[in-house]
Amino acid sequence: MTKKILEERITSNQKIAEGIFRMTIYSPEIAQNCTPGQFVNLYPRGRHTLLPRPISLCKIEDEHITLVYGVVGQGTQEFSEYTQGQELRVSTPQGNGFDIGPSLSEKMSKFTVKREGEVPTLGRSELEAGRQMTLVGGGLGVPSLVALAKALITQGHHIRVICGFRTEPYLIEEFEALGISLYVTTDSGDYGFKGTVMDYICAHPFASDYYYACGPKPMLRELAAYCREKQVPVQVSMEERMGCGYGACLGCVCNTQRGYKKVCSEGPVFLGEEVDWYA
Amino acid sequence: MLELRDKQDLRVTIAGITFSNPITTASGTFSAKESGYFYDLNELGAVITKGVSSHAWEGNKTPRIAETYGGMLNAVGLQNPGIDDFIANELPWLQKLDTKIIVNVAGKTPEDYYTVVEKLWHEKIDLLEINISCPNIKCGGIGFGTSPKMAAEITKEIKKRARQPIIMKLTPNVTDITEIAKAVEAEGADGVSLINTLLGMKIDVHTRKPALFNKTGGLSGPAIKPVAVRMVYQVRRSVGIPIIGLGGIMTGEDAAEFIMAGADAVSIGTAALLDPGAPIRIKKELIAYMERYHFNSIKEIRDGFIDL
Structure with missing residues (x-):
């Protein structure tokens, strides 16, 4: 009995872009026991919207967590109407976050690909301090990179963030505050480079020792193929429609080289090489 | 709470097996490892795998x-590692618990079911729940549960091969569920559980595609509860064997409603997705309900139903 559903207080909930909200929750219990790339389940109050909404952690502070979410349906619409001081039902952190080096898990360090032409096994050396790390985000995949970038800086890495949006960027100031190299793309060209993050990466070749990514599946698939070609490891945070959000229902699965894995409890972060992109 | 519990006898007996209370976990919504992070599994009357x-x-x-109004559709398709892996890896874990174990058995052919029940012959488990009602697999499954003749045949054959009592899990996707219940009872079923999910569909009008890859799926949750209560009520009046009732139970009062309709025990499914600790909360709420109306046993709730 180590997981819980908590009733926590919202300290702010504001619109930061069209259809995009940033919510901060006071919760020492979550903030002190989570890692970048993990998510929490938010439970709508509405009796007709039954299922939890999994939202990734954007910022992790001493006693607060910040979540950035898009209003995409009735549940997230309800969250957007919550105000400061209100309480909401939120789970303790779920899933495995990004692997950021010193805590490199056994699972990942031992991972080997059995197909031809695979990238080298993800080794500890790639994650030693002072490496050039590239973080790639698309849309609502961008928020989880904020906490990740902050954690990687603490590890002494050089960080480059490339994030793509449809028309309107958000969280730019968060990355700028970290003093890292930031490249923004928009599909519409309204801001930054016109095109997708992959268009940008292909048009502006650069050297990178390691990649992390969160975003739509086609973006992750393209990036995984790119990293494979460059023989560079990439960790991808996968998204899937979830049921319980804690590993009981087998609703959200990702096809991997070793069969279906549960995105909520065995992911959401996988190695790019581990995912069977064309299944 | 302890004093309160002492006053009520929550025990129920299904096919000669006595559960400490009527709360069980609906198949497919429970994982001993993952659910066990949220509550003490020993509090359950039984686990159903x-x-x-x-x-x-x-x-x-x-x-x-796919979420729907007051419910959800699922089309998981009974992903599972197979009986050998289950016996090697999951069962030992369940056997350490102080609760009853009901293994849910799935198959596409009669032989699939036979293999599983035969491999469970020597295993220390209490009951078998035979799923002849899954709407999400192309052949078998629900096929056995929609015709009284086929349901009778598979029950008879499994009964011959199983050491543990068998509970047939019935589908609501039939014209008359009592015909199926009577057919399986006649061939020796030790109990029935109902209802499995209702076949449904959702179309996302924004993407203009089915919400599920499988196109159709099983509807569960509070949206289906009245259908489930009606079917438990009808089946109770058609057969004498025990009934495990399920379908949208969200609260202790919902559980009491199923018991009044005729259920001997209940299963908690979808509720555990939106409240991982739901089985235990519902148990506490059922105790509070019994306290309020001075029911001292589950049988008293059932007998308390005024069916004019």
Whole structure:
């Protein structure tokens, strides 16, 4: 009995872009026991919207967590109407976050690909301090990179963030505050480079020792193929429609080289090489 | 709470097996490891496992889940590692618990079911729940549960091969569920559990595609509760064997409603997805309900139903 559903207080909930909200929750219990790339389940109050909404952690502070979410349906619409001081039902952190080096898990360090032409096994050396790390985000995949970038800086890495949006960027100031190299793309060209993050990466070749990514599946698939070609490891945070959000229902699965894995409890972060992109 | 509990006798007996209380976990919504992070599994009357088949089943492609008004559709497709893996890896874990174990058995052919029940012959488990009602697999499954003749035949054959009592899990996707219940009772079923999910569909009008990869899926949750209560009520009046009732139970009062309709025990499914500790909360609420109306046993709730 180590997981819980908590009733926590919202300290702010504001619109930061069209259809995009940033919510901060006071919760020492979550903030002190989570890692970048993990998510929490938010439970709508509405009796007709039954299922939890999994939202990734954007910022992790001493006693607060910040979540950035898009209003995409009735549940997230309800969250957007919550105000400061209100309480909401939120789970303790779920899933495995990004692997950021010193805590490199056994699972990942031992991972080997059995197909031809695979990238080298993800080794500890790639994650030693002072490496050039590239973080790639698309849309609502961008928020989880904020906490990740902050954690990687603490590890002494050089960080480059490339994030793509449809028309309107958000969280730019968060990355700028970290003093890292930031490249923004928009599909519409309204801001930054016109095109997708992959268009940008292909048009502006650069050297990178390691990649992390969160975003739509086609973006992750393209990036995984790119990293494979460059023989560079990439960790991808996968998204899937979830049921319980804690590993009981087998609703959200990702096809991997070793069969279906549960995105909520065995992911959401996988190695790019581990995912069977064309299944 | 202890004093309160002492006053009420929550025990129920299904096919000669006495559960400490009527709360069980609906197949497919429970994982001993993951659910066990949220509550003490020993508090359950029984655990009902995910469907186990003769060999590993991959399940359906995603999306497998779609939320609907007051309910949800699932088309997981009975993904499971197969009976050998289940016996080697999951069962030992369950056997350490102080609760009853009901293994849910799935199959596409009669032989699939036979293989599983035969491999469970020597295992220390209490009951078998035979799933002849899954709407999410192409052949078998629900096929056995929609005709009284086929349901009778598979019950008879499994009964011959199983050491443990068998509970047939019935589908609501039939014209008359009492015909199926009577057919399985006649061939020796020790109990029935109902209802499995209702076949449903959702179309996303924005993407203009089915919400599920499988196109159709099983509807569960509070949206289906009245259908489930009606069917438990009808089946109770058609057969004498025990009934495990399920379908949208969200509260202790919902559980009491199923018991009044005729259920001997209940299963908690979808409620555990939106409240991982739901089985235990519902148990506490059922105790509070009994306290309020001075019911001292589950039988008293059932007998308390005024069916004019």
